[in-house]
Amino acid sequence: MLASKRILLIIGGGIAAYKSLDLIRRLRERGAAVTPVLTRAAEEFVTPLSVAALTGEKAYRDLFDLTDEAEMGHIQLSRSADLIVVAPATADLMGKMATGLANDLASTLLMATDTPVLCAPAMNVRMWDHPATQRNLNQLQADGVRFVGPNEGDMACGEYGPGRMSEPLEIVAAIEVELGQGPLSGRRVLVTSGPTHEPIDPVRYIANRSSGAQGTAVARALAALGAEVIFVTGPADVPPPLGMQVVKVETAQQMSDAVDAALPVDAGVFAAAVADWRVARASDKKLKKSRDGMPALEFAENPDILKRVSHMETGRPALVVGFAAETDNVVEHATAKRGRKGCDWIVANDVSPATGIMGGSENAVILISDSGAEEWPRMGKDAVAERLAARIADALTS
Structure with a gap:
């Protein structure tokens, strides 16, 4: 709860x-006091009256309002809070923050404060991907500004990609973490994600269709609950989440080594689609066609990361969660996998082509545990991640 914050x-x-209107409501439900500041552009989308009504406080708008300066100067306003939240943090606001501009009330408050700042970016995907925005992001992170999101999805402009502002409850969770209120505060969690690439020669490799979207969402959801997340990822299609230690790998052996380096942890979530086999003797030169026909490839088994961690005699995480991507008999195969690997939970799903799940934006999972098979409804991968993160928090704190 955020009482007295x-x-x-x-x-x-x-x-x-x-979304800021719902964010205010959610914060007030948890006992927080919210002082709102609107930019001139914000007033094109929400009114000062609606914001003031929801917060129960005056909505500040103008840097040169003499009445406001007499009652509470902008310096005092910037330092009287426990946390400053910028939502939405537009490309313009991020640019002002990164370069030290202070030409309106919002940017002046951000320059005049020593209070922690949390930003929830929201903008068109092209704006988010623009080198200038990414430079500003890197600078702000170096300055100690924290971020929640952005999420990936459909946008009001009709495009799809990263740039959607996090949902109000995600922002609330991030606020609770920043103020030391998250249920996983002080917990260390390892998440693996994405595919692995097993080389055949310098230009060819064996891989699978995993996008890394679900593992990334899980890591983000755990961090939002306060966990210190170590994110080990293969060459995924989606960018890694912000605000955590990210270890990028290519092969299964590299992922295994990175997992060892991350231990000990309180929980391990092994969402990566690790290749079962590798080419035993990958060529150091590109293989050429020849009159002798196709080259013979000899395979070797890759390290079984999930099984090895699950059977550790010392240093085993208190909770080990595996994933099972199946195309038939999902519950039967996933239950058998849980028994073979020795993990606590298996998150299973049907990735046959007809489902559209592999590489898609939604997932339909079945949680396999000592309690049996619990089928979850089909939902967005972010929603699956939030539900799984909440269950992990319950398991680690009960």
Whole structure:
């Protein structure tokens, strides 16, 4: 809960500003006091009256309002909060913060404070991917600004990709973490994600269709609950989450080594689609066609990371979660896998082509545990991740 905590909420100008109204409601439900600041652009999307009504406090708007300066100067306003939240944090606001501009009330408050700052970015995917935005992001992170999101999905402009502002409850969870309120605060969790690439020669490799989207979402959801997350990822299609230690690998052996380096942890979530086999003797030169026909490839078994960690005699995580991507008899195969590997839970799903799950934005999983098989409804991968993270938090704290 956030009782007695004061949040200074800076609302930027973007279509995602409408989510700030729900964010205020969620914060107030948890006992937080919210002081709102609107940019001029924000007033094009939400009104000062609606914001003031929900917060129960005056909505600050103008740097040169003499009445406001007499009652509470902008310096005092910037330092009276426990946390400053910028939601939505537009490309313009991030640019001002990164370069030290202070030409309106919002940017001046952000320059005049020593209070921690949490940003929830929201913008078009092209704007988010632009080198200038990424430079600003790197600078702000180096300056100690924390971030929640952005998420990936459909946008109001009709495009798809990273740039959607995190949902209000995700932002609330991040706020709780920043203020030391998250249920996983002080816990260390390892998450593996993405495929592995097993080389045949310098230009060819064996891989699978995993995008890394579900593992990335799980890591983000665990971090939002306060966990210190070590994220070990193969060459995934989706970018790694922000605000955590990221270890990038290519092969199964490299992933196994990275897992060893990350231990000990309180929980391990092994969402990576690790290749079962590798080429025993990969060529150091590109293989050529020849009159002798196709080259013979000899395979060797890759390390079984999930099984090895599950059977550790010392240093085993308190909770080990594996994943099983199946195309038939999902519960039967996943239950058998849990028995072979020795892990506590298996998150199983049907990835046959007709489901559209492999590489898609949704998932339909079955949680296999000592309690049996629990089928979850089909939902977005972020929602699956949040539900799984909540279950992990319950298991580690009960």
